[in-house]
Amino acid sequence: MHATQGKIAGWFPVMYPIKHKKMTxxxxxxxxxxxxxxxxxxxxxxxxxxxxxxxxxxxxxxxxxxxxxxxxxxxxxxxxxxxxxxxxxxxxxxxxxxxxxxxxxxxxxxxxxxxxxxxxxxxxxxxxxxxxxxxxxxxxxxxxxxxxxxxxxxxxxxxxxxxxxxxxxxxxxxxxxxxxxxxxxxxxxxxxxxxxxxxxxxxxxxxxxxxxxxxxxxxxxxxxxxxxxxxxxxxxxxxxxxxxxxxxxxxxxxxxxxxxxYPPLDSEVAHRPYSPRIKDSDSHILPTHMSTANTTAYNPNPSFPPSNRYNNSPSPPPNPFLASNDGSGMANAGGYDTVRLGVDGTVPRPGPGSMEEVWKEGASSGFDGTVPRSRGTPSTDESSEGHSTAPLTAREQQQRQFLQQQPRSTSPQRQDEYSIPLRTPTQQSHPPQQPPQRYATQDAYDGIQ
Structure with missing residues (x-):
């Protein structure tokens, strides 16, 4: 039976049409x-x-x-x-x-x-x-x-x-x-x-x-x-x-x-049951409108190192999770997360955390997985100019020495909320004007491995 976007062929329409996979x-x-x-x-x-x-x-x-x-x-x-x-x-x-x-x-x-x-x-x-x-x-x-x-x-x-x-x-x-x-x-x-x-x-x-x-x-x-x-x-x-x-x-x-x-009643896929306990390697991945969907579609072994994703290095390989809908089982999720659906469009069972939590955790981590120093509000350790006067840790000293050895550029290094290496006093007093760059969910997840 062929599923269309609004209805399914037959005498009676289906409220949530999906293309069922034939099972032996x-x-x-x-x-x-x-x-x-x-x-x-x-x-x-x-x-x-x-x-x-x-x-x-x-x-x-x-x-x-x-x-x-x-x-x-x-x-x-x-x-x-x-x-x-x-x-x-x-x-x-x-x-x-x-x-x-x-x-x-x-x-x-x-x-x-x-x-x-x-x-x-x-x-x-x-x-x-x-x-x-x-x-x-x-x-x-x-x-x-x-x-x-x-x-x-x-x-x-x-x-x-x-x-x-x-x-x-x-x-x-x-x-x-x-x-x-x-x-x-x-x-x-x-x-x-x-x-x-x-x-x-x-x-x-x-x-x-x-x-x-x-x-x-x-x-x-x-x-x-x-x-x-x-x-x-x-x-x-x-x-x-x-x-x-x-x-x-x-x-x-x-x-x-x-x-x-069944998933919670407030879920965007509340009409579907949980997926079977026996996984199917050929299950389809379909986009949903869930903002906190549990996904099993991340790649634990990225093909490029994390240090190349948060600077001006050449563009990384295309994200496999944004592939076009070419019949390969992957669908372009656009602005939505993807959820791996099991037999008959079932919902995966909840994992250890949602992608929104992973996103927030990656946002609070540096390019090497460390937590950056807080610069949001002044404290007793900051001078009147807003520069930190607190002693640097050994890791921060290594980061400063690394930055000093890099070729100097007239424009400040582009920063974003997922990679915040130690800034020089000039960069602290003159932050970059361009808006922060947001990366795909896969990059944010791999950045905290």
Whole structure:
């Protein structure tokens, strides 16, 4: 399928058209196998979720005079377990492939979204169940579940114990001590929350342009999750604290799972998943509008020494990172950084630092990698003429001796913010008039090696 600038051929246009690279079935199997540990851990967490549900947890003592525990037990819940599973898993797993079809149309995005959804639900479910059985907080309808004996009261120096309950159904009584946190709330915000983050990334919600339609579309899944959480207080299954904590857990775990496989929501490539763990040497390099993009396209072995890049020496070889779009996989980035995109236009995983940080670090370094002396503001070591009177270090003395041995020129040596060797007093009092010369990002990066 041929990708054009504005749309892609076919009945339905794609929001972010890219030219997909054809992948062999062998490589696709290799990529999927590299994520087998993720799927295995996710399935183990899901198994732990169901296993902990059968465990008899801790049962706290309670007071028969506590009005917050005397609500009636509702026989029919507004959101039973069956519909809950469809809401938190069925709806996202149906909508995300449709969103993928109309936005990026990528099988790798489909894989990452499915894995992230299942991971978020498994993490949330296992953690919620573990906290439930260890805390053992009574539900608001615990007294109605317990069915205390007629005339029962709290002990003289304590509270009422569950062993005095006359409830014959032990499973019903056991569920009465799993109020904190709310499982319906945490699971609903985990599933629908992941869908909300997925939508926000595909719509570029945080593109600093402020579209109300995008905001409503991305926040709508949260509204559905909130309705499920509120229904738990209407059924007297949970206290309001249980609902709030469970909702927060679902949001945190869903965002954690989303960020494992997708870039931040404010990224210029938020609609693309991270690249696979198995690198492809033939991946294309495409320009983006990112100002702080993490790039893997720098050359650690420059073809010319750093000392020739910051003076009047002959022009260096052409920068390989500004090659024209001649079908070789390199595109002219113009004023933008380049990001190496993986399979189906995926985004590289973050490295140790952004190119903007490298740029700033190179700007504060000299031509030999040293940090220049500060000349911005006068200090106690400077004379009234603005010249430094502080003693020079051994390195600066070597630099001055080197400059004195060079042929003198009538015009001062051109300086820039990336190469600031020691200046003579004449150059300090009469700085060059021409604007500083800016070098390519590759030169700035190589200057600090």
């Amino acid at each position: 079935p062998a490589r696709r199997r290799k990529l999927l196998l590299s994520y087998a540990p993720d799927w295995a851990i996710t399935l183990l967490l899901a198994a732990a979720f169901y296993a902990l549900d059968k465990v008899t947890g801790y049962r706290r003592q309670f007071s028969l005079d506590d009005s917050s525990l005397r609500y009636p037990h509702a026989l029919h819940e507004r959101v039973p377990n069956g519909p809950l599973y469809f809401i938190v898993f069925g709806i996202p797993i149906i909508l995300m492939p449709l969103i993928n079809f109309f936005t990026v149309r990528s099988w790798w995005d489909l894989h990452n979204s499915s894995l992230g959804l299942v991971l978020g639900l498994a993490l949330t479910g296992a953690t919620t169940q573990f906290i439930k059985i260890t805390v053992g907080r009574p539900r608001p309808d615990i007294i109605d579940r317990c069915i205390p004996p007629p005339g029962a009261t709290n002990s003289e120096f304590g509270l009422f114990d569950w062993t005095q309950c006359t409830q014959a159904d032990d499973s019903l009584l056991n569920e009465g001590f799993r109020s904190f946190p709310s499982g319906h709330s945490s699971m609903s915000f985990a599933g629908l929350g992941f869908l909300a983050f997925y939508l926000a990334g595909k719509l570029h919600l945080f593109d600093t342009r402020g579209h109300a339609g995008k905001a409503w579309a991305a926040l709508f899944p949260f509204c559905g999750a909130a309705m499920v959480a509120i229904s738990r207080t209407m059924d007297y299954r949970h206290h309001w604290q249980d609902v709030i904590v469970g909702s927060a857990m679902g949001i945190i775990f869903s965002y954690f799972a989303y960020r494992q496989y």
